[in-house]
Amino acid sequence: MEETFTHKKISSIKFGLMGPKIIKDMSSAKIVTPELYDKEGYPVDGGLMDVRLGVIDPGLKCKTCGLKLKECPGHFGYIELARPVVHIKFIDVVLDVLRMTCSSCSRLLLSDEKIAQVAKSFEKLSEITDEKNQRILVKKLIAEAKTLSKCPHCQAKQEKVKLEKPSTFLENEKRINPIEVRARLERIPDEDLNLIGINSEVARPEWMILTVLPIPPVTMRPSITLETGERSEDDLTHKLGDIVRINQRLFENINAGAPEIIIEDLWDLLQYHVTTFFDNEVSQLPPARHRSGQPLKTLTARIKFKEGRIRHNLAGKRTNFSARTVIGPDPKLEINEVGVPRVFAMKLTVPERITTWNEQYLKAFVQKGPTDYPGATYIVRPDGRRKKITDETKEQLLEEIQPGFIVERHLLDGDVVLFNRQPSLHKMSMMCHRVRVLDGLTLRLNPAVCTPYNADFDGDEMNLHVPQTEEARAEAEILMEVQTQIISPRFGLSVIGGTQDAISGNYLLTQEGYKVSYETAVDILMRLGLVDFSRLPKKKEVTGKEVFSVLLPEDLDFKSPNKLYKTEPENPESMVVIKKGQLKHGFMDSSNLGEGSGLLLRQIYKLYGPEKGVLFLGRVYRLGIEVLFIDGFTAGISDIDLTQEGDDKIKSILDKIDKEVLLLIKKFDDGKLEALPGRTEEETLELKLLQLLNRARNDAGAVALDNTIYSNTIDMIKSGARGSSIHIAQMSALVGQQAVHGSRVNKGYNDRTLSCFKRGDKGSLAHGFIRSSFKDGMKPYETFFMAMTGRDSLMDTALRTPKSGYLYRRLANAMQDLKIDYDFTVRDASGKIVQFNYGEDGVAVAKSEGGHINVKRIISNILEN
Amino acid sequence: MVEQLKHNLIPQHEKLSEEQKQRLFEKYNISFKELPKIHVSDAAIRHLDPKYGDVIKITRKSPTAGRAIFYRGVSRD
Numbered sequence: 001m002e003e004t005f006t007h008k009k010i011s012s013i014k015f016g017l018m019g020p021k022i023i024k025d026m027s028s029a030k031i032v033t034p035e036l037y038d039k040e041g042y043p044v045d046g047g048l049m050d051v052r053l054g055v056i057d058p059g060l061k062c063k064t065c066g067l068k069l070k071e072c073p074g075h076f077g078y079i080e081l082a083r084p085v086v087h088i089k090f091i092d093v094v095l096d097v098l099r100m101t102c103s104s105c106s107r108l109l110l111s112d113e114k115i116a117q118v119a120k121s122f123e124k125l126s127e128i129t130d131e132k133n134q135r136i137l138v139k140k141l142i143a144e145a146k147t148l149s150k151c152p153h154c155q156a157k158q159e160k161v162k163l164e165k166p167s168t169f170l171e172n173e174k175r176i177n178p179i180e181v182r183a184r185l186e187r188i189p190d191e192d193l194n195l196i197g198i199n200s201e202v203a204r205p206e207w208m209i210l211t212v213l214p215i216p217p218v219t220m221r222p223s224i225t226l227e228t229g230e231r232s233e234d235d236l237t238h239k240l241g242d243i244v245r246i247n248q249r250l251f252e253n254i255n256a257g258a259p260e261i262i263i264e265d266l267w268d269l270l271q272y273h274v275t276t277f278f279d280n281e282v283s284q285l286p287p288a289r290h291r292s293g294q295p296l297k298t299l300t301a302r303i304k305f306k307e308g309r310i311r312h313n314l315a316g317k318r319t320n321f322s323a324r325t326v327i328g329p330d331p332k333l334e335i336n337e338v339g340v341p342r343v344f345a346m347k348l349t350v351p352e353r354i355t356t357w358n359e360q361y362l363k364a365f366v367q368k369g370p371t372d373y374p375g376a377t378y379i380v381r382p383d384g385r386r387k388k389i390t391d392e393t394k395e396q397l398l399e400e401i402q403p404g405f406i407v408e409r410h411l412l413d414g415d416v417v418l419f420n421r422q423p424s425l426h427k428m429s430m431m432c433h434r435v436r437v438l439d440g441l442t443l444r445l446n447p448a449v450c451t452p453y454n455a456d457f458d459g460d461e462m463n464l465h466v467p468q469t470e471e472a473r474a475e476a477e478i479l480m481e482v483q484t485q486i487i488s489p490r491f492g493l494s495v496i497g498g499t500q501d502a503i504s505g506n507y508l509l510t511q512e513g514y515k516v517s518y519e520t521a522v523d524i525l526m527r528l529g530l531v532d533f534s535r536l537p538k539k540k541e542v543t544g545k546e547v548f549s550v551l552l553p554e555d556l557d558f559k560s561p562n563k564l565y566k567t568e569p570e571n572p573e574s575m576v577v578i579k580k581g582q583l584k585h586g587f588m589d590s591s592n593l594g595e596g597s598g599l600l601l602r603q604i605y606k607l608y609g610p611e612k613g614v615l616f617l618g619r620v621y622r623l624g625i626e627v628l629f630i631d632g633f634t635a636g637i638s639d640i641d642l643t644q645e646g647d648d649k650i651k652s653i654l655d656k657i658d659k660e661v662l663l664l665i666k667k668f669d670d671g672k673l674e675a676l677p678g679r680t681e682e683e684t685l686e687l688k689l690l691q692l693l694n695r696a697r698n699d700a701g702a703v704a705l706d707n708t709i710y711s712n713t714i715d716m717i718k719s720g721a722r723g724s725s726i727h728i729a730q731m732s733a734l735v736g737q738q739a740v741h742g743s744r745v746n747k748g749y750n751d752r753t754l755s756c757f758k759r760g761d762k763g764s765l766a767h768g769f770i771r772s773s774f775k776d777g778m779k780p781y782e783t784f785f786m787a788m789t790g791r792d793s794l795m796d797t798a799l800r801t802p803k804s805g806y807l808y809r810r811l812a813n814a815m816q817d818l819k820i821d822y823d824f825t826v827r828d829a830s831g832k833i834v835q836f837n838y839g840e841d842g843v844a845v846a847k848s849e850g851g852h853i854n855v856k857r858i859i860s861n862i863l864e865n
Numbered sequence: 866m867v868e869q870l871k872h873n874l875i876p877q878h879e880k881l882s883e884e885q886k887q888r889l890f891e892k893y894n895i896s897f898k899e900l901p902k903i904h905v906s907d908a909a910i911r912h913l914d915p916k917y918g919d920v921i922k923i924t925r926k927s928p929t930a931g932r933a934i935f936y937r938g939v940s941r942d
Contacts, residue, residue, distance in 0.1 A: 825893060832899045841930035851929070 016202025017090075020212045028052045028064040029077040031215050034244040036233070048240050049218055053077050056222040074217025079243070081211055081274075082250035083267045084178040086167045088275040088282060090208035097185060097205050098161045098169065100145030100196065105154040106187030108195065109145045112152070118195055138197035145196075165284045167271055177267075182209040213274065215240060235296040236277075239288065243273045321348055321466040323443075327421075328457055330444040331625055335496065335618045336482035338419050338433035339444025340464065342373060345411040345437045348466045349377050354405045365409040366398055373410065373437075380406040411435055411466065416473045418465040418480065419445070421453040425808060428452035428488065428495060432480035448502070448621055449482060451595050452495050483610035486617075487602075489846040494602055497595030498621055500721050504633065504712075505624025506548065506588040507719030512573055514544035516630065521547045524626045528619045535581075544627075545583040551619050553608055554581040560599045562589045563720055576600070590720025593620060602849065639713035640732040640775060646707025650700055650733045654771060657696040658764070664688055665762045685762070686743055693744075693769050697736030701725035704733045735770035735778065738789040744768055745785050754781050869908060876925040880913045881936075886920045889936060900938035910939070917941040 029052040035044045043049040052063045054074030062072040086094065100109050108115065118141060149158050159172040169176045185206040193200040221234035250266045276288040279300040287295040303309050323344050330339055354362050368375035370389055379387050379397055382404045387397060413436055420430040431452065438444060443462055450456060467473045488495040498506065508514065521542045522533055535550045536542060556578055564574035576586030592600040605613035667673045668685045675681045705725040708714055716722045730736065738745055745768030751759040757766040768785040772778045778786060817829035824842045826835040845851050869875060881889065890896060897918060905915055915921065919939040927933035
């Protein structure tokens with residue numbers, strides 16, 4: 001099918017007002033009667049549903065263009081208003097213009113010299129600066145012209161023109177009617193208008209007072225036929241009917257020479273109807289209503305607001321070929337896979353074009369039909385006709401099918417889809433995954449990709465989109481697939497890494513002295529999907545390091561400290577050394593496998609590419625979990641039992657702290673405490689006490705970690721999988737200082753926090769220092785303090801989330817058009833420079849290590865080779 | 866009185882000569898319009914007696930690059 005296109009370029013757009021002549025010229029019908037249909041139900045000529053305005057009934061032909069329903073775009077009509085009325089949306093402009101022009105000669109209220117001067121500076125201005133500055137100048141001018149009380153041209157005295165809301169102009173407390181207003185505006189010379197920012201060629205101010213009203217085509221206000229056969233007209237048609245009716249009555253009354261009062265009343269009524277036709281939510285005006293009492297939806301309501309055309313239909317689009325449900329974890333999936341329920345896979349389809357080579361393959365899907373799983377739902381013929389595949393049509397379609405047809409087949413394993421979780425703050429919030437069709441009704445993902453999506457499984461839902469064209473699929477695969485997203489452009493390290501069990505499992509496995517039987521090792525490796533065990537030493541027992549090495553690339557050389565290095569740099573186990581793909585010594589922990597810091601992952605990704613990197617991560621992840629399955633991995637209360645020695649040490653820490661606190665308070669009471677710069681003595685005391693008490697908890701943490709009986713909980717902390725020494729301390733030794741609004745607890749009763757303390761007590765207990773541990777249980781007053789912090793932090797998160805979200809939105813909107821040019825400058829869409837060198841150092845963060853370029857490593861790499 | 870210009874947080878501001886200015890425009894293939902702006906009455910350049918159309922070179926300390934150079938065009942008020 002050949003399509004022919006005409007390519008045209010828009011060279012300019014001009015905005016202006018529509019004058020009566022333009023309105024009449026563009027109209028195809030003059031509307032004279034409020035009646036809609038005649039007795040036969042045919043649209044009345046000259047009525048609001050006139051067939052010259054377009055057609056909304058099937059079978060009828062448009063009298064203007066001769067096209068049928070859905071082909072005819074609709075045509076405008078007009079009505080001649082018996083008396084002019086003000087256009088409510090331009091009322092402010094009209095008021096401004098009235099105020100700065102003379103009431104008798106309609107010249108601008110500026111002296112001739114001033115006018116000449118402004119005209120000159122205007123010319124100069126338009127050469128060098130943009131419209132924004134011109135607008136500022138015009139504003140100044142308007143303010144100046146308004147203040148004069150005598151016309152410099154005809155010397156007439158100027159009265160202040162006032163606007164009585166919504167649409168009445170008063171001069172000297174006397175009403176000036178729209179006819180008079182229009183007459184004044186007509187007299188303003190073109191040159192004067194150009195000075196106040198009105199282009200007289202396209203926008204004469206008198207056009208803001210309506211003498212003819214354009215009638216929108218029927219196609220934008222179609223009537224609905226109810227089941228009963230009754231017709232229900234659109235809100236706009238109702239409103240227009242009112243206008244036409246009142247207009248007719250006004251005409252009749254004027255022609256009959258009715259008293260002025262009656263005419264004035266009708267005129268005001270016409271003004272009301274025209275105003276509400278444009279905007280039904282003008283303040284001081286009662287909105288026009290249906291008989292049922294609900295307000296009519298007129299022009300402004302159609303465009304503005306959340307349900308309006310812009311925010312609802314233009315900015316907010318809905319999409320087909322998408323799915324959304326609750327998510328769940330499945331570590332057996334590869335990291336770049338997503339588990340899709342079968343029922344979803346049968347609704348979501350991928351269009352595939354038939355060629356001679358895939359004809360049989362695609363016909364098999366058609367044969368299966370829409371209800372049998374790997375089937376198809378539609379075929380598309382080369383002429384663009386879509387045919388649904390059903391049991392009846394199946395046979396016929398199978399015969400008809402040939403190369404060039406498109407089959408919309410069910411989603412299959414390996415198809416490319418986009419996966420997304422809101423809020424999409426990241427580019428990693430929307431990544432491309434491969435489909436794995438699974439049983440069940442939830443979307444499944446590897447827990448390693450929880451971090452980039454910021455997902456957990458407490459009821460989170462995620463969205464899935466199926467790209468429908470080859471281009472979209474290619475783009476998704478190359479730019480968005482999970483493996484290409486591992487290194488974050490924010491800090492140049494991996495966002496995806498081992499978590500939780502994956503780390504503690506590998507930590508245990510790679511400990512010196514960890515051994516498993518050959519059979520167990522093969523068992524584990526096989527469960528990771530490995531089939532080649534040639535790299536596993538053929539011994540009766542293999543070490544954990546040997547098992548781990550099987551996953552490593554054969555030629556990898558790597559050296560990096562682990563978490564032990566800080567405390568025991570001499571210990572060979574504190575340095576991970578990999579030579580020729582063999583883990584020689586050192587154990588794995590979060591500093592090599594974790595997210596963010598995962599240096600081993602980072603190195604493999606860099607040396608072997610995204611595909612290998614993601615495969616390695618997936619295997620290591622599952623290896624950790626499988627290792628824990630061998631002996632089991634649990635935690636209990638006894639994990640945090642302290643030794644007698646530990647108990648004593650904690651006690652002595654607390655005693656020491658108590659003494660120091662008392663000393664500090666005494667110093668303060670004696671007035672000997674030296675205030676820190678910029679703080680009062682009270683503030684200094686508070687600050688020092690807080691420091692002191694926080695140090696107590698940290699010290700207790702270190703002691704507790706060293707004096708706990710060896711357990712799985714300790715393993716988790718040491719490997720960096722979960723928890724820290726502070727958590728151990730809180731459970732076994734002391735919970736520590738509670739803070740509300742960043743300082744010690746200072747609220748409650750007069751001069752004290754709770755009624756069980758003495759007034760003015762500055763001691764640690766009275767201000768939220770919890771000496772008990774979670775295991776021993778807290779004292780009543782400690783419970784109160786704990787609850788206070790709990791509430792405080794809850795408030796904090798509840799208030800911070802929307803605030804930071806809005807801040808982010810503003811940032812994103814402000815920076816959305818920034819890009820780095822080839823000369824490393826950051827520029828916006830108009831070429832304006834924002835930075836002269838990206839980030840001031842020109843480093844591509846995504847290709848660096850944590851924002852830095854490791855020059856040492858690069859040099860040593862070059863020297864070695 | 867505090868000498869503002871010697872304050873740690875005020876970077877060094879210099880006025881470019883006409884020749885330097887042209888070279889800058891050529892280097893980035895820009896005109897005056899594409900430069901970021903600085904107000905004529907900005908306290909940091911008052912001592913340079915700036916005029917509309919001048920270009921100010923700012924040398925700052927930078928956490929990423931150590932020393933970073935930035936240019937701003939003097940705007941009218």
